Amino acid sequence: MVAEEAARLPSVMLSFVLRQGELARAGVRLGQLTIQGRPAIATPAFIACTSRGVIPHVTQDVVSKLTRVSLVYTGLEDFIERSPQKAPIFRQDTHHSTSRLRDFIALPSGCTCILGPRRIPALECPNPNTNSSIAISTSVGFQSLALGDYIQSAQQLQADITLGLADVVTTSKISQKRLEKSADRSHAWMRDTLAARAESDTAQSTLFASIPPLEPHQQSFYLSDLSDEYKSEVRGVSFHSPEMAATLPQALQDLPRICLTAPASPHDIVQAVALGNDLITVPFVTETSENGIAFTFSLDPATELSNKPVGFDLWDPSNASDLSPLVEDCQCYACTKHHRAYLHHLLSAKEMLAWTLLQIHNFHMIEVFFVQMREAMAEGTFEAKSKAFTRAYDAEVPKATGQGPRVRGYQMKSVGGGEPRKNRKAYGRLEEQARKLEEAESGVATPEVETLAGDLEKQGLGEMQK
Template structure:
């Protein structure tokens, strides 16, 4: 069925934004099929995956490879990737965008067929030591931690014109928080949404998703009530940070699309999120696995006759040094149809960048087929049985990361303070010995090796009678 309120939310024309739900009913399962339609972009079948970007690009995939060899439809772009010391001087804001086009899309060169989702923090994000305030949020930039004013984020939403933007949540970094801190988190998130509506309203003319912090439904009851009643006409969807949030949503908020910005640890965690009713889900573990040499080998729902199969293979292992088989059986991606495990193993050992490109192409192909099979399973109303089959067929965790990945950037992990070890292995050794040899060669006083006959035979000297 068509979403009851999907087209009316955000007061947009039908041809600009619409979320259509298909009539699939499964007892004890909130998983659902839908289509997200945005004018100028291909329709996206849900549930589906969202790929987090780094500085606006998917790591290890150039734009031509992205279009030729993957079926990625949606990317997530965080603002903190582009801000350093000064928000106002970020080059992102000076990008020419003719005819009202998106400066964000122009700056990162995102192809037209990809949907862009815009938010504040990276996925997964680095917890900041500073705390949020009523008027600012703490962010992690490439040059350290800083604060960003809420108004500056709203300005970015207005200027950058992403396909879908999300409101600011007040997320708590600590594992344990007091009831007062949780109450403040809900109040701030509600206040920031109110400020956004008052500052921008429908000015951007693009879908806007309201963020919901990951707290118990009872503690969010007032905020959820406001979303349902007061802000119904201003939001086009919801953005959550934990799949468990979706299961507690009131029915009036379940007819609109839900994006989950989270870091699932495995395909089983992805299935659990879909079972809870998530429509779009970030999958940062794909890039993490590719960077550490893991090639996915799972399919959905798998074969129960061969239980506890690995979800992937570590191609750093020397057992693949002479293995001429494809990365995954029956895979038809660019990597598997042209290369074998031994070649990718060699590239990893040589630290060739092509290794991570080929692994990204393959792993995203596996994830794409995985989500496609999940949609077919929901359509056939066998999703719950297939989930159980998958759990029996494969191990519960991805293979352990043993190989060294690409050099990490400073903003990819939190600093632990003074005396911490270097995050990257030493790339170059001392050159003193080579400099000395070069100096001797250029001075002409290098000491030759061998006896007089050897030196004369090689033209290094001539005997004088």
């Protein structure tokens, strides 16, 4: 489909064009995704994961000006409070667009917005899914999200792409009966979603069918109906396992694929792309930035060395006087405006700007990585370069050695009463220190400077230099 035809697409339509021939048969897919009103997206591409609608540590204007992020994923559970339909997002007026979600999170017009029921990665919930709802983790605790509420919310929020509800099992041990139930529920929920959309007289966002991580024979009826009855009404599919891309029926092969997983490193991204996934969530980018790690990898490494780290630790004291950029010749804002010593200082001082600059750099490196993969696909060298990349770099991102920003509630599971605090106490009571200072100034007492400094250090108010 040419650009002029894509520009005339109705607002609810999506165009996905794949390059055919040997490239498509090899498993990897090179294509272009076009949604009316948004810039065309070359695929494979990455999806940035958000927290309450924003990428952590970067404001929306920074995303627009200093990054090339073109796809963002938002989880409905991020916005739900006591009642799904009474949260502030549902009272948002649509001034600048037809999407209440986009206006609420002030998403740049150049970003395509994807709405799903849960954030990525999702926190495991203690309560199970039911025949008509899934378990979610909200800012006010664990709740259940009914299918009807999700459908209604999606119609009100009007994201560019809405993912259907799927019964995803998160436990490690799953019985055969539970697997069958997961397939039946996901099938029924897709049927009911399409029926509700047909009865509604409001505009509908583009719908992607969600496929649970099951074997094809375990959900054969669901896949059959997607191929035969529902294909004209769904414009793409989403998985919770990258391996699912290789098991799709032939009739669904031409649909765009979203991979809703949490890859641990760039190696996992290469594997997901090799399996034929088009759009891949990359939550590990934010985790890496928060750990003070700067990415340095490339699909086409300049040297033949093996076991190279994919990034380096800015907490390391060796960076304290290093005036070189994070990566030589990198064109991101952090590398062209600042140096390693400055970011090391920001981390040591617990300045929020440290994580902002690291996010800008790391997302730039991911974008360049995807560009390199697409170029390799077009040249027919993807397989060779991906093998060379695997040999050249460590499969794991370096571990954190310093203290990152405060942990957010949805980042780790709560185990019940009496558990330790997730964040170290930043500040203690100041009254005792204020009294000692007053006594020292009045001459009533003259506490030793080292003792007073030690007390201040214990309270988290500074570090004593010796």
